[in-house]
Structures are given as C-alpha cells and as structure tokens.
Amino acid sequence: METLITILVGILVTVAVYLLLSRSLIRIIVGSAVLSHAVHLLLMVMGGLKKGSAPLLDENATSYTDPLPQALILTAIVISFAVTAFLLVLGYRTYKETGLDDSKELRGFTDE
Amino acid sequence: MKTNDVILRTVTKAVVFIILTFGVELFFAGHNSPGGGFIGGLVLSSALVLLFLVHDIETVQQGIPVDFKKVAAVGVIFAVGTGVGAVLFGAAFLTQTFGVFHLPVFGDTELATVVLFEVGVALTVVGTVVTIILSISEDV
Amino acid sequence: MNNIVVLPMVIPLLAGVILIFLRSFVKVQRVLSLLAVIATGVVSISILNAIQSEGILRLDFGGWLPPYGILFVADSFSVLLVLTTAIVSTIILLYAFSTIGATRENMYFYSFVLFLIGGVNGSFLTGDLFNLFVCFEVMLLASYVLITLGGRKVQLVESIKYVVINVLSSWFFLLGIAYLYGSVGTLNMAHLSERIAEVGQGPLLTTISLIFLIVFSLKSGLLLYFWLPGSYSAPPTAIAALFGALLTKVGIYAMFRTFTLIFYHEPSITHTLIGVMAALTMIGGSIGAIAYKDVRQIVTYNVVITIGFILVGLAVSTEVAIMGSIYYLVHDMIIKALLFLLAGTMIYLTGTSRIEEMSGLIRNYPALGWLFFLTTLSLAGIPPLSGFIGKLYVGQGAVEAGSYTLLAIAFLSSMFVLYSLLQIFMNAFWGETIISEDEETPLQNRLLLPCVVLGIGTIALGIGAESIAAYVSDAATTLMNPQIYIDAVMNGNR
Amino acid sequence: MLTILMAILIPFIAAILIPFIYKFIPRINIGWFVLVVPILLFIGLVRYVPSVAAGETYIKTISWIPSAGINFTTYLDGLSLIFGLLITGVGSLVILYSIYYLSDRESLGHFYVYLLLFMGAMLGVVFSDNMMVLYVFWELTSISSFLLIAFWYHRKQSRYGAQKSLLITVTGGLAMLIGFVMLYAMTGTFSIRENIAAIGDFTNHPLFVAALVLVLLGAFTKSAQFPFHIWLPDAMEAPTPVSAYLHSATMVKAGIYLVARFTTIFGGEEVWFYAVSGIGLLTLFWGSLNAIRQTDLKALLAYSTISQLGLVMSLFGLGSVALNAGVSSDSILYTQATFAALFHLINHSTFKGALFMVVGIVDHNVGTRDVRRLGGLMSLMPVTFSIALIGSFSMAGLPPFNGFLSKEMFFEAMLMMRDFDVLSIRSLGTIFPIVAWIASIFTFVYSMIIVFQTFFGEHQPDRLDRKAHEASKGMLIAPSVLAVLVVGIFFFPNIIGNYLLRPAMAAIYPTFLDVDQLTPHISAWHGLKNNMPLLMTIGVVIIGFLLYISLHRWRSLYSVGPMLWNLDTLYNWSLKQMESSSTAITNYYMSGHLRDYLTYIFGFFLFAVGGSLVLLGGFSFDVSNDAPILINEVILVLVMAIAAVCIVFVPSRVTAILLNGVLGYSIALFFVIFRAPDLALTQIVVETVTTALFLLCFYFLPELKREKSVRSSKILNGIIAISAGVLVTVIALSVQGNKLFDSISIYFENAYELTGGKNIVNTILGDFRAFDTMLEVVVLFIAGIGVYTLIKLKARKGERDVED
Amino acid sequence: MNASEIGEFVGALFILLGGIMSVISVYGLLRLPDVYTRSHAATKSSTLAVLLTLLGAFIYFWSTAHFISVRLLLGIVFVFLTAPVAGHLLVRAAYRSNVKLADISGTDDLHDVLHKEEK
C-alpha cells in the first residue's frame, strides 16, 4: 500500500512540477494545489498506513495509526488553503492590472 | 435574465439549517470524535458560502450584519488569548486544563479550556473564509 | 517556566490583531505598533541577560515536555537576532510613519509588519521543526501581503514570482519534514539531533538534509536567489528595508541551526556544498551588483553578496568563523536596513532610481551623502565600522580551516560591494549639482533621523564590538557544541 | 610629555572640531587653527628623539576588543619615530602652504577635516603595534586619500582618480588583512612585537610564505609599486598640497613602513628578498622611464615618486639579505642597504615635497603645469626657481644635496649584489647595479626636464592663462624650509644618521645586537680608491646630459610598439569589460521569467538531492512492511493518476479544476481508508471551498491558452517533471525501507489521561501542539486580511503613488 | 442464522446492489448521447445507488452493533434533498449556456417557450 501511494505521490509531483513550469498563471496555481495534495499524501505515508484503527480512543482498539502526521497534515492543509487563496487573488489582480496571463511576458523590470 | 430560483432557495433553507446544526455539533464533538474547531469552522463557513451562492451578498449581509474581518480577528485573539490566559494563571503558555464538573442541569460535564481555543480557531476560519469570498465577489 | 520567551512572538501577533480593530485610527496604530516592537526589544534584552546567567532558556508550550510538545528555545544566537530584529524594525517603523502613505496605513500596514516580525521572531526561537515551518508561513504570508501592498503593477508582477517560488520552497520544506519524520520519527530539533547522532547520518539522511538545504537556500537566497532582486526592488522603501534586513536572515538562521544542530555529521558533503553555493552566490551577487546602473538593483544584489559571505562561516564551521557569521548577521541586519532606507530616500528625493540621472546630490543633501558613504564603508567591512569584526572572524575561521578559495572569494566580494556602492556614491552624490536649491525636494528630518540612528548603530557596533562579544561567543559555542542545546532541551527541567 | 595615544587622537579630535570652528569663525582662514595641530605634534615627537636614540621604546595598551585579540597598542621606536616626524613635519609645512594655496571659496572645512583625518590615520599606522589597529588606520588613510583626491568632486577626472586609488589600495589592504589573519593563525597574536618575538617558531609554517606575499601586496599597492602604481598619477587630481603630502611624502610611504616593519618577520625568507627588491627595481626603472614622457609636471613628479619609492623598496629588499644570511660580520654589510633606504626615505620627502610645492606654485601662478607651454620662468620667479633647482638636483643625485648621499649609498648597495652568493644567483647579481644605473640616468633626465623646461628656454606668455609672477611669501616658506633641509642634510648627514636612523636600524634588526655596526658613517667623499659609486654617478651625469640634449630625437620611441602598452588602459578596459559582461551575464540568467527560475530550482534539486542519492547510494527498498492493498484502492490510484495526468493536457480551466477536485475528493477517500477521519472531513471542505474560490476568480481570469512554448522547452519541462517525480518517489521508498526509529506518537495515545480528549488528532492540535494551531490560525487570518487588502487597495490609474 | 446475521446479510446485499446500480448508472453517464439524457443517469440512478448503499450500511450497523446512526439517516435525507436540485440547476445551466441536444432528441420544446417570453 505504502509503495502504491508513494508512486501515486510521484505521479502527482510530476504533474504538479510540469504545471508549475508552464506559462499560464492558472496552470501554475493548479500546479501548486496538486503539489500540496502530493505532499499531504506523502506525510500520510510517512506515518505508516493502515497500521491500526482511527486515532479515536472511543473505538477501544488495540493500536492506532500514527496521529501526529494527521495533525501535521491538517495544519498543512489549512496553510496551503490560505496560500492558494492568496495566490489565486494575486493572480487575477495581476491579470487585471497587466492584462497578461502569461508568466513569460510578466517579466517585470530588469534594466529597462 | 431573471432566474427562477424557488427550488434552490427552498431547499437551501433546509440545507443551511442542517449544515449549521451539524457544524456546531462537529465543533463540540471535536474533543472526543472527529471534528473540532477547524472542521466546525469550515463547515459553518461552507454554510455561509452556500447562502452567498444562493442569495446575493447584500441580502445575506442584511441578515448577518457582521464584519467578518473582525470576526476573524476576534477568533485570533481568542486563540492567542487562551495562551496568554494560561500565563496569567502561572502556567506555561498555551497550557490547557480540563476537569469534570457537576452542573445542575447537565449532570457530570467535562469542561476544558481547549474549547475556548477551539472557539477562536472556528471563528477565525469562518471569518477568514467569508472575508476572502466576499472580497473577491465584491470586486466584480 | 520561562513564559517570557514567547513574548517576542506573541506581542507583535497580538498587537497586529488588535490593530485590525483600530483601522481608522492611524495615530493609535502607529503608537501601538511602535510600542509593541519596542516591548519586544526590551523583552529580548532581558532574555539575553537571563541566558548568560541561567543558560539556554526553554518554554514548553502547554507544559508538554519535549519531544512531545512544541517548545521555544532561547539561546544567545536566536535572541541576539530577535533583539536586532526589534531594533531594526523599530527604526524602519519610524521611517515608515512618514513615507508609507495613508492609503497603506489604512490597509493594515502595521498589522502586517507586526505579523512579519512575529513570524520572524518565532522562526528564530522555535525548537520544533514543523513549528519552524509554520512560523515561516506566518512570516511569508505577511511578506506576500506586504510586497503587494499598494497594488502597483510592478509589485504585482514581482510578487507573483516571489509567491510562487516561496510556495515551492514551503513545499520542499514539508517534503523534507515528511522524510525526516518518516525515518527518524520525531520533530523536535534537539531530539532529532540526538536520534541522528545515535544512528549516524547515513546517506539517506544526508540526502534529506540536502532538501532542507534547498529550502533554506531558497529562503535565504543562497545560490537560489533569483527571486530576490525583483521582489526586493518592487515594494515601497520601508517594506523593502524590512525585507532586506529580516527575511533572508531567517533562512540563514535556519540553515545555521539545522546544519550545526542536526546535520553536522557529514560536513564533507553538506558543508562543502554550502561552501560552493556560498562562493557561487558571492560571485553571482558581485556580478549582479556591478551589472546595473539602478540603485535598487545594486542594493539588492548587495544583499545577495552578503548572504554568501555569512554562509562562508557555516561552510567553514569553526567556532571563530561562526562567531564571525553571527557578528556579520547582526551587522548586516542593521546596515542593510540603512542601505535600503537610504536608497529609498534617494529615489524619493530625485524621482528616479537610475544613477545616471542623479548627480551632485551631496550639495543638496550632505547628511544623506555622508551617511551613504558611511554605509558603503561599513558594508565593505572597512574598520572600525560594524562589518569589520565579522569579516575578520570569518576570515580567521577560513584560514584555520584552510578554505583559502572561499576566503579569497569572500574578501574579493567585499571589493565588489565597495565598487558597486561607490558607483552610486560617486555618480549620484558627487558630480555637478543638477538640482538647484529651489527645485530640491526638502529632506525632512523624519526621513533622515532613522537613517542617522542606524548609522550611529553601525559605528557603535563597530567600535563597541566588545559589548556583544560575550553573547556572540556564547552563541557560537552553543552552535558548535550541539550537546549544550540538546541538554538544555531534553534534560533540563526548567 | 605628549603620549603617543594622544598624538594619534589629537588630529581626530581636531577633525571633529573643525566643522564647528569653520561655521562660527568664518573670517580667519581655518588653516591657521589646523596648523597648530601638526606643529604641536611635531614638537612633541621631537622631544622623544633623544630618548629613542638612546634605545628607549614606548608602549601602551588600551583594550578595545580583547576577545578578538584586538587592542589599541601604541608603540614608539626608532622606525616609527622617523615616520611620525615626517608625517607631522611635512604635515605642518603642507598645511602652511595650503593656507596660501587654496582660496577661501573652496570648502576649506572639508579639506582640513580630511587632512586631519589622514594625519591621524597615518600616525595611527606607524604607531600601532596591533596589526588589526594598524589595518584600521591603513584603510582610513586610503579613505581620506580618496576624499582628498576627489576634493573637486564635480570634475570627472577627480572622481576617476579617487575611485582608482581607493579600489587599488583597499584591495591591497584586504590582501594585507588576510596576511595578518594568517600570521594570527600561526602565532595567535596580532601584536607585531609578539610576532617578532615568536619568529623562528613559525617560519616553516605552510602559511608563512602566503602571509608574506599578502602583506607585501598591501605594501605594494599602497606604495604604488609596479604594477599597482597606476593609481598614483591619477591621484594627482588632488589639490597640490595633498599631492605633496599624501602622494609623495607620507601615505605612499606607509607601504615602505610596512615593508620595513615586517622585514624583521619575513626578511629571512628568500621570497621576500626577490619580491621586494625585484619589484622595487622594476618600479624604479619603469617609473623613471615613464616620467620622461610626461608633459604634465605633476604627472612627471608622480612617476618620479613611483620610481623613487621603487628605489627605497629595492634597498629594503637588499637589506633583508642580512636576515637571511643570519647574524655574521658578512651579513652586516647588507644592513647598509636598509640604512640607505631609510636615509633616502627622509631625503625623498624633503626634495620631493619641495618640488611638489614648486609645481603647485607654478600651477597656481601661471595656470598650467604643461611643460610644453612653460619656459623661461627663471627671471620671473627666481625664488621658486632656486627651490626647484635644489630639489631637482638633489633628486638627480648631484652634490651638494642630500640626494647625492643616498644615491651613492644606493649604488654601493647595488654593487654589493655582484658578490652576492647568499641566494646563489651570482650571475643574476650584476643585473641589479645595471638596472639601478640605467634608472638613475632616466632620473637625471627628468630632473633636468623639471628645471630646464620650466625655468629656462623661451617664455611664452600668450600660451599661459595668467601672467607669471613670483609667489607670495607665505607660499614660499614651506618649500624654502624643505630646500634648506635638502642642503643641510648634505652637510650634516650624521645628525640624522645617529639620532634617527640608528634607532630605526635597531628596530628593524633586533637580532643584531651591535647597533653601532649597523649605522655607518655617512660621508660625501669615500676617496678615490675603489670608488665605484662615484664613477657611476659621473656616468649618470654624462649620459643623462647627452640624453636630455637629444630628448626630442628619441622621445618618439615612446609611441612605438610595446611602449604603447599601458596598464592604465588595461585597468580601464577590464573595468569596462567587467561591467558589460556582468550586465550580459546577469541579464542572461536573471531573465525575469518565472519558468526559468523554477527550472533552476528544480535543476538544483535534481542535481543536489538526486546527485547525493545516487552517489551516496542511499536507496534501499523494503516493501515487506507494507499494508495490504485492495483492488478498489488500485483502481482509485489509477483513476487519480489518470486524472492528474489529464490536468496537464485539458484545454479548459474548469476541467482542470474539476480534475483537481476529483483528486482532492479521492484523497479524502484515501484519508478515510487510512483511518484519518478528521483529515477526510477537512480535506473535503477545503477542497470544496478552494473550488469555489477558483470559480470565483475565474470570472476575472482568461480561459487557458495553448502553451506557446517551443517543443524543446516542453520536453525539458517533461524531463524535469518526471525526474522530480521519480526522485521524490525513490527517496520516499527508501525512507520507508529505512525506518530508524519509532515515532514519538505513542505518547499521544494517552491523550485521554493527559488532556481529557479522546480524539487524539484533535488533542494534538488543540493541546500538545496547540502552538502550531495558533499560528496556523494566524496564517489563515493574514491570508484573509491580505486578500482583502489586495483587492481593495488598488493603485488608481494615473495617480502617482506615494513613492515611485 | 440469527437476526443479526440476517441483518448483516441484508445490509451487505443492499450495499452490493448499490454498487451494481452505481456502475449501471455510470455506464449510462458514459453511453447516453447528451448532457440532458446523461443527467437522468447521473441524478436518478446514482441517487438510488447511494440510497441503497447507505441503507445497507445503516442496516448493517444496526444489526451488528445495534447502533442507529443518525448521521447515515441524515445523509440519506440529505442526498435525496440535494441531488435533484443539483441536477436541476446543472441542466438548466447547461441549457442556458447553449449546450446542444443530441441529434436523436428531436425537437427542443423549451426553445419556443423561452423565446416567446423574450418576444
């Protein structure tokens, strides 16, 4: 299972990196979203999968899955939500201001 | 073009009610079963999002005349404040305590300061999500 | 219990939130933000002194003992940086009062600055790897907002790059944390160090450490500094100064912390790589600094050079070199703030950032000119200004360790600093005066005063280097002997 | 008695006071106040002469940065006393001269502040025992020189010269600093005296030669030795008193001082001898050769200074042989070279100072320094002429002037090299006197140019800016004093020899116990027997005279072939190239394209992390511990993979985020499968809200366009993406196969007892790691408010921003 | 076979039926020619599928753990409340955004109504 999910993570990373490297702002933002999915899964994998029951003490299980990565992922999810929201708004503000959706044309000023 | 939203609105009334109750329930359930401040807050804000989707901003704001930025700020103050509160009681920053109290109506009830913390979290989540959505929508 | 340790982070955060409610009371906002920052400074001074008498302080949040809970660890290194942050940001705030403009002040400018400071201080103090990530995010989000604050075209365009690259680096950070947690099973830095020391830093751990290297390089601008020139030259002066003084330093701090505390077992790989990167950074920065005729560009590439210079200390990793880096860090926070403020003031006064379009300013603004000259010298590490002692120590360390190439590049890079800033000084301040006295924009004292204070700071820190010597050497000792840190975190029961 | 510390500090204190005095007493020329300082100091130092001559040294330490071994230690011995006297003595004269030279309209306040700064710094250099303090003052002299050269900063040439001098001297200073640091690494002290005391313990250290070379670099740049001499001619843009003071009498001699000082430490090393005397000779030759081609009198003097400094330098080099050979009666002979060097040092200050002042007077009164426009001034400016004559003849090495004495000693020392067998270069040894002799001929020629082309020949009043007349008396005082000294020293050289040079020799050769042997008797006449130096001088005069007569015939040689090569051009060219190529390089890689930057980052990631993984061989897979897989999970993973890959190719943005939503929801399902209920809940809600946000923002954003990138860059992207994915996977698999420790999370399973909560994840979030949660809330909050400000605060069109 | 085992079996059966139903409905989603027809498959039969499954789960829990899950019941109610509305909105959006009918659909009855209104 771990191996399978890890490979999935690899595929997600590949897709995300490809998207990040593209020129369209939207693709870049979607790429960052996919990237966050990937890393959340990875964190999950690192804690071990299906190694016990859900970390709820009511369930009276003998062993529980590692709760710490879950807590970390929760934090990470919220943070990546915040960042994605900001990035999205930034993206459309930039588009409105410059009329460009193409990161290649968004060069800014170098030494003109 | 006028749009006939009667079905949607009717359903929404019920749905929002369910979501809100459920959100509150999730919030309080958090300590012992899945849920908690984050999820509760997120569910509550998703109810608000649904309202905004179905109705328009002004109508909703008439119904809920709150500055959500300030809601969020109050939330943060709560969250940080519980930490500071612990300091005032001479404990380490962010020390949470809990205890089982006997209340007249509810019987033995477990009360924990963490609830205050979670309230902060939930308020911030609601405030922030709604602020973001409102800001974008108002830009149109 | 040392609840005081959390204050450098909580004071700015709380103040920042409270300011949200005071949106329309700009004066109150100013006073409160200033008070908050000053309070942070006062607190950090007392922490610093407490450390000297009691050793490393730590605060376990919620009373959960490490490694289970999160904790703040205050050693001399981190608190020195916290203190400097407070001082520098106080002065930058003073400058911001008169330059940032009512529009931005109404848009929670001070809140964001305070959040930024809170995030920076948190990153300095935290003793937990994941918490470091979160503190980084606090700082970064505040910086994202600050860099866009005002919504000018160039700001938006540059901030897109800044944000995307930082999002990427945060992602690398999480990746690293995931791997590290997967193999070592803990997040507390001291505990990590202890566990890694127990099993040895195998090839896999070394590889993971390189991921952290990438993360912190991105944050600090070590080799991966592409985002830096653009994004530091886009925002208004006060914000740029804040960035120049603080942001990269956090990355540098984190790099020092991780590579002296956790991944110090394979210096032949990690530290060598850091050395190579530092050298390339200095070269790239030097090349960039002389490539342009634009004040902002020159100034930002100077930031790059310094980053490389400071990390020479880490690459060399002798106690003296690390002392040098610490001195240099403190110095650089002050002087970079000054440099950015001066550059911004020049642009404000002349309305251009091209040095060809400025001339003979020294006749119009003598004080500004001499301050700039002083800054130039200080940045080039000319004694007895503050840059010298750090440079000397780094040099000594490099000699001790036999890294002569690094040493040569480091010292040569300071020539490029000198050259590039002299270009500004000689073209903009010397030459025929082209602004007549009627045309000149008056230089208000409230703009000049913060610069003067920082200028005095660099002189004082240079001549009075001995006054912080005890703290610096304590900091270096702690960095060089991870066991001190580990003992304080894992065994001490304070 | 004036303490040495005060001697260093007084100029600085005065420098601080000057602006105030200048402001409040504008009527009296500020120079008079300033003049008091060097005179006082000079008198104070003179009072040390007898005791120092008796072998006394004075040392005093004030701690500055003791933790770094940097202490403010002043040290007065014979060597530093000579320099101290020169600095204050020439300083007094120069300030006196400048009072008349500079008009009141110049910003005198600045001028004298810089000058005092310099004076203090220079005294600091020579009186410091601590190398770091020495370095502090050393750089300060460079800076004050920079400021003085650019005194007329509105002139482009001034700025150019100032920058050049600063760059070269500071670079040298840095090299010297590294040298000092290396010395510190070897001996553990920055004190020069302690280093000297420790000598012998560390001469075999591998760093020894490196330190030597680096220290020499500092000295050579400061003393304008070949090939670093190029800054000195351009430094002549400074007002003439400055040139006389800094760029001939004092600052350039800081390098000499350094060499003299460190001869004691490094002198025993062969490299030292070769470098110092070789470079010295080369400079001597090159400077004198180039002096002749100059038409600007000041430039001519600058080259002559270069050449004279080379002369002194080469003598010090020879003198170091004594140390190399060890203490013996043979080696004591070589110390005479050092003696000659010190003697010439003093002489040079006198005659060159006088000459500079003369040129200043000519420039001041006539309006030009170009020898082609000058001529026949002898009758118009008789006093000036006399001084010039004395100075030039002394420089040319003619009696009865002090230059003759030192030049004779110089020849004598050079002749010694013929018998030189210490370093087994017997055959090369003869080159020394030959080069010295040729250089002296050139020296003679340019000395004649100064005198004859300026004061003899035809007077051309129409080519001059002003009518020529004799200078004011005040202006003549200072050069006259120097001229008198030039003659005086010739007649009473042994006063200097005994009182100044002797203790200096003792300072340089502490191992040679018999000081008297080190100080030969200076005499103008050595008798006919075996008087080779005198013959050489006669030869110089004859050939020099012939060459001067025929100057117009061979001057054109300067414009052929290699003579056109010029280090100045090289310097300018390299600076320009450096700038333009840096612009090109930086513009190339700092393309401003996000994609490029990301490519760099991923490239580095692949290089560093991938490289280390492959090289260190960190991967080892172990799937035995894996959890079982169900078929539906495989299908889901496949679905997700397909959905993910399709995101790349779909042409519509809504489809892209729909697919992203599929991913998000599927991950939520996986969270369920992996027993993470809280995560599943959060993931679902966040995914939905994010989708809503995307849709909200799509209103403002354009539909996706086809990627316009060229195919090759798409392929590159693909390669990067795939390798990044593979790398992440491989490391993750290795980590799983390599679990080193159990997680700390076992502890959290006691959550109920510890915190009263049964949902472990929630107790972690709300209690164990509540701080993370608190900050996370802050992050969210910042993002919320940030979005608000980002949208609400727009720069309105056409409105000028607060700053920009 | 006691009561709880029967309940368990019934639950599982419902779940299995739900699964089959779901696949059929998705098959419809794939095979039907245009969005209007597909919406039938998506909203009607899928809803039935999930209803079956949730019911199955409910019965299963009830019979094995004697646990009446309010959440599951609420879930069923909820899906029934929302799925039709969602389908309705979506199809309306499709029509409004001029998604073509499949060729075999014959006439567009709504077209005249709407356009009459406009006229």
Place this chain on the structure above:
Amino acid sequence: MIQMMITIALVLFAIAIGMAVLRIILGPSMPDRVLALDVIGVNLIASIAVISVLMNTKAFLEAILILGILSFIGTIAYSKFIERGVVVERKRDR
C-alpha cells in the same frame, strides 16, 4: 461471503468513479463534466459508507454527511459559474 459482497461493492464503486472520471475528461460540454463530478461525489459517499462497514467503525460517518453537503455546494457553484460566470453576486437584479 459478506466480506466478499462488500468488497465487490467497493470495487464496483471504484470502477464507477473511474468511469465518471472518463466522462470528465471526455466532456464534451462543461455540464457533462460537472455532472460526472457529482456522480463521483455520490459514489464517494457510498464508498465511505462501505469502508465504514468494512472497518466496522463509526468514525467516518460524519464524512458522509459532509461530502453530501459539499458536493451539493460544489455543484451549485459550478452550475452558477456555467450559467452566469459570476458565482456570488453583489446584488440580484430583481
């Protein structure tokens, strides 16, 4: 036997999800895709329920409800976007 049935159901749901994703990719119109997402949501709900049965736990039942609610909200958002482009209006024009 029961395990078997449940597992088969789980696989069936997964297949259904896979086929729906195919619809998302194929399109052709946007409502088609959203419809497919809706179907996926429904199938996920079912899957979660089945997994809960399989693991015999009550921990995930909240997720069912949440998913139900939110896929509804999502669908509404999409349909409004398709219909009008604006998801949240400032003021309904009526």
